[in-house]
Amino acid sequence: MSAPFDEPGNATRQSVLVRPVPPSALAAAGRVFEHRAYQYRRAFRGSLVTSFVNPTLFLLAMGLGLGSYVNARSPDAFHGVTYLQFLAPGLLAGAAMQVAIFESTFPVMIGLVWRRLFHAMYATPIGPRAVAVGTLAWIAFRLTLVTTVFMFVSTLFGAVVSPLGLLGIPAAVLTGLAFAGGMGAFMATRRTPEAFNAIFRWVITPLFLFSGTFFPVDSLPAAIQPIAWLSPLWHGVELARGAMLGTVLDDPPRALVHVAVLVGLVGIGGSLFVRNVHRKLAA
Amino acid sequence: MSAATAVATGQPRRSVPRAWHLIERNLFVYRRTWTIIVSGFFEPLFYLVGIGFGLGRLVGDVTGPAGQPIPYAVFIAPALLATGAMNGAVAEATFNFFFKLNFNRTFQSILATPLSVRDVAVGEIAWALIRGGLYAIGFMMVIAVLGLVRSPWAVLAVPAALLLGFATGAVGMAATSFMRSPTDFDLINIIVLPMFLFSATFYPIETYPEAIRGIVAFTPLYQGVALIRGLTVGVIGPEMLIHVVYLLAMGFIGLWVTSRRLDRILLK
Amino acid sequence: MPTDAPSPPLIRARGLTKRFGSFTAVDAIDFDVAPGEAFGFLGPNGAGKTSTMRMIGCTSPASGGTLTVLDMDPATRGPEIRGHLGVVPQQDTLDEELTVRENLVIYGRYFGLSRAECGRRADELLEFAQLTERRDSRVEPLSGGMKRRLTIARALINEPDVMLLDEPTTGLDPQARHLLWDRLYRLKQRGVTLVLTTHYMDEAEQLCDRLVIMDKARIVAEGSPRQLIEQYSTREVAELRFPVGVQETLDGQLAGLADRIEHLPDRLLLYANDGEAVAVAVHDRGLRPETVLVRRSTLEDVFLRLTGRTLVE
Known part of the structure; x- marks a missing residue:
């Protein structure tokens, strides 16, 4: 038997002398982040491949394949850019939304219900706030990875017209986070993930299709166009598109409104997430 | 008794009514989640409205099965029916099937009853087909009302969609029976996603160079899409028999492999 | 702290109460746990044992009464107290995606330990929990007894002053239970304070110096196993x-x-x-x-x- 247990009483004696200092609030969230990074290490390679393959396939099929028809038929629909250049930012923001939804669903179920990992964290000096904030920080990191790869692939396809395009990455990360907080907050109140399928089909899929991702919102019937304003994804798509096509600075107030809406959602969703995780853990 | 002997001794006829018990079980479980079933019907509709009409306005007419121009929504509606049938069957046959096989122990407990392995396989595939069939009927009615059906042959589109679901579901299930961990599903996605995007679903196969057309035409989804599109647009020809034989063969091979695998997994 | 005075209790509860809405899970209980002792809550399921443990573990606020743990108030200094506790919950909360050793290292990190220190302690604890051979295997395929030992090892990563064990052997086969008891007994010998709940009387007799019997949210008797038997049987x-x-x-x-x-x-x-x-x-x-x-x-x-x-x- 080795060190701390050599003699009776050694364990308690030592712990009086060598006290670990409880991590600060920021460090605590960092530890939660670190935990996720450990989990991710094994899945990293596969997930990187997926991050490359998915946008490549979509841009090939929709951007080039279908795009050849769109460009031939409606050459002026996209204000001088090709369909592929129009589509890429839409897909980027849409992918960020989907990644964020997944990352804020199953990990929350695992943390609170299935494996109760969040409960295990709460048995240490880590508090519910650090659990929630660390989880969101991890989602932000995942989003950064996915959107960076997406941006790289888009550049290869010639879909990034302006150096401002790099701003598409933070725009997409912000879009994802706008969904992650609220979704995490909702899943924290569930005992099963059953509602997930319903949310995906009733909310995520329609948002994905009708937020200016595949076609401009102004080709929707005029009556329902204003509804786009209610879609967080639309704000994200507009922002990412403005960045990648270099038009974001043409109308700075408009861009700021998009940013404000998304930041507001991140704030509201994030604080609801913190609140619900706290309620669940400290009952 | 193994499935092989069941076939040899002429038992399969009894297999169908027994498999019904398994369908009942699935119905019972799904009663609580009927909203998900209903939403599964709406999903292709969202795509139809978004891609078919929304994006379709910018696409205009494309080349139909006989080389005639048809509106984009008419072109894509049968493809959405086909991909819906395939995705539904594959999801049921891979993801759900895997969890039943490995985590739920549902099958182990079912096998403690007089049901045989073959009953299990038939019942599972039949269940996937029933769901798929309901979706297909609903979707066909909607596109008929929207005027996207151009021929009375379209009534055969529902069985054709079921055939596609059967073929892809059976092969998906066979593949799943070899899987060890949920991460293996990445493999299924690597096959399904490109098929979804490139099988002349969103644009005509003529878009591709000649060499690639041959590869695309070989995928089961292309076979299914071509068959269904021919029926809804009303371009009927002998090549449809090839599609049908292709899909039937694929389905029965999948079924055969699945029931052999189940024997080995469950009866060891 | 003068060494000749009797040591103050590590945990002290007076009138400790826990309510969930109109349901009273713990009804005004009093108890003290002294340093170095093995203290048990014995009672059937639903007696209020787990609620009591969660209050001690500073993960569930008390609804009434007073509670001090390590001379601190859980309401205001929860994180600090939790830094000195080792918690073994009723259900395992291991990360099944990680390896055995990673589970220990990651948990140590939550206590603010450096990575090197976590690694050092993890290796010692794996030895203690007889899991060294499985250190790099994933948690998921481990047996129930191994997972339980890993959970105990994990709870020791911060060298806690008090171990809280909620139903430590429930659901294990007899052989795995005895192995676990042996490990807990060794901890006790080394002076670790153990607080445990159980509904197995043999477990209470094996491990506890002193215990309280709980029934319907209240403590109905207190003493050493021997005293209780002498007094009530x-x-x-x-x-x-x-x-x-x-x-x-x-x-x-x-x-x-x-x-x-x-x-x-x-x-x-x-x-x-x-x-x-x-x-x-x-x-x-x-x-x-x-x-x-x-x-x-x-x-x-x-x-x-x-x-x-x-x-x-």
Whole structure:
């Protein structure tokens, strides 16, 4: 038997002398982040491949394949850019939304219900706030990875017209986070993930299709166009598109409104997430 | 008794009514989640409205099965029916099937009853087909009302969609029976996603160079899409028999492999 | 802290209460846990043991009364207190996606330990938990007993002052239980304070220096296992099992044979200091039970006496 247990009483004696200092609030969230990074290490390679393959396939099929028809038929629909250049930012923001939804669903179920990992964290000096904030920080990191790869692939396809395009990455990360907080907050109140399928089909899929991702919102019937304003994804798509096509600075107030809406959602969703995780853990 | 002997001794006829018990079980479980079933019907509709009409306005007419121009929504509606049938069957046959096989122990407990392995396989595939069939009927009615059906042959589109679901579901299930961990599903996605995007679903196969057309035409989804599109647009020809034989063969091979695998997994 | 004075309690509860809405899970209980002792909460499921443990573990706020843990108030200094506790929850909360060793390292990080220190301690604890061979295997395929030992090792990563163990061996097979008891006994020998809940009387007898018996949210008795047995039961018990239907017809025929008689659905318990003598006396009265078992009293008998019910139903 080795060190701390050599003699009776050694364990308690030592712990009086060598006290670990409880991590600060920021460090605590960092530890939660670190935990996720450990989990991710094994899945990293596969997930990187997926991050490359998915946008490549979509841009090939929709951007080039279908795009050849769109460009031939409606050459002026996209204000001088090709369909592929129009589509890429839409897909980027849409992918960020989907990644964020997944990352804020199953990990929350695992943390609170299935494996109760969040409960295990709460048995240490880590508090519910650090659990929630660390989880969101991890989602932000995942989003950064996915959107960076997406941006790289888009550049290869010639879909990034302006150096401002790099701003598409933070725009997409912000879009994802706008969904992650609220979704995490909702899943924290569930005992099963059953509602997930319903949310995906009733909310995520329609948002994905009708937020200016595949076609401009102004080709929707005029009556329902204003509804786009209610879609967080639309704000994200507009922002990412403005960045990648270099038009974001043409109308700075408009861009700021998009940013404000998304930041507001991140704030509201994030604080609801913190609140619900706290309620669940400290009952 | 193994499935092989069941076939040899002429038992399969009894297999169908027994498999019904398994369908009942699935119905019972799904009663609580009927909203998900209903939403599964709406999903292709969202795509139809978004891609078919929304994006379709910018696409205009494309080349139909006989080389005639048809509106984009008419072109894509049968493809959405086909991909819906395939995705539904594959999801049921891979993801759900895997969890039943490995985590739920549902099958182990079912096998403690007089049901045989073959009953299990038939019942599972039949269940996937029933769901798929309901979706297909609903979707066909909607596109008929929207005027996207151009021929009375379209009534055969529902069985054709079921055939596609059967073929892809059976092969998906066979593949799943070899899987060890949920991460293996990445493999299924690597096959399904490109098929979804490139099988002349969103644009005509003529878009591709000649060499690639041959590869695309070989995928089961292309076979299914071509068959269904021919029926809804009303371009009927002998090549449809090839599609049908292709899909039937694929389905029965999948079924055969699945029931052999189940024997080995469950009866060891 | 002067060493000659009696050490103050590590945990002190007075009138400690936990309510969930209108339901009272813990009803004004008092107890002290001294440094170095193994203290148990014995009681059936639903007695309020887990709620009490969660309050001690500073993950559930008390609804009333006072509680101090390590001289601190859980309401205001929860994170600091938790830094000195080692918690083994009722259900394992291991990360099954990580390896055995990674589970320990990651958990240590939550206490603010450096990665190097976590690694060093993890290797020692794997040795202690007899899991060294499995250090790089994933958690998911481990047996229930191994997972439990890993959870205990994990709870030791911060070298806690107090270990909180909620039903540590529930659901394990007898062999795995004994292995676990052996590890816990070693910890006790080394001076780690153990607080545990259990509904197994043998576990309480094996591990606890002192325990409280809980029933319906309240403490109904307190003492060492031996004191409790002496106080609430006789030295021995004769268990008589009669053919079906006979037990109900025996009324009166057993009168005076024992200090106390308990009627269980399947058998009679006759409490006396000399169980053999009772068995002989039963025979002398012409009664012919199918089986007769004479044994020493256990905490199960104490619980039966106090509540009229058995611990494990």
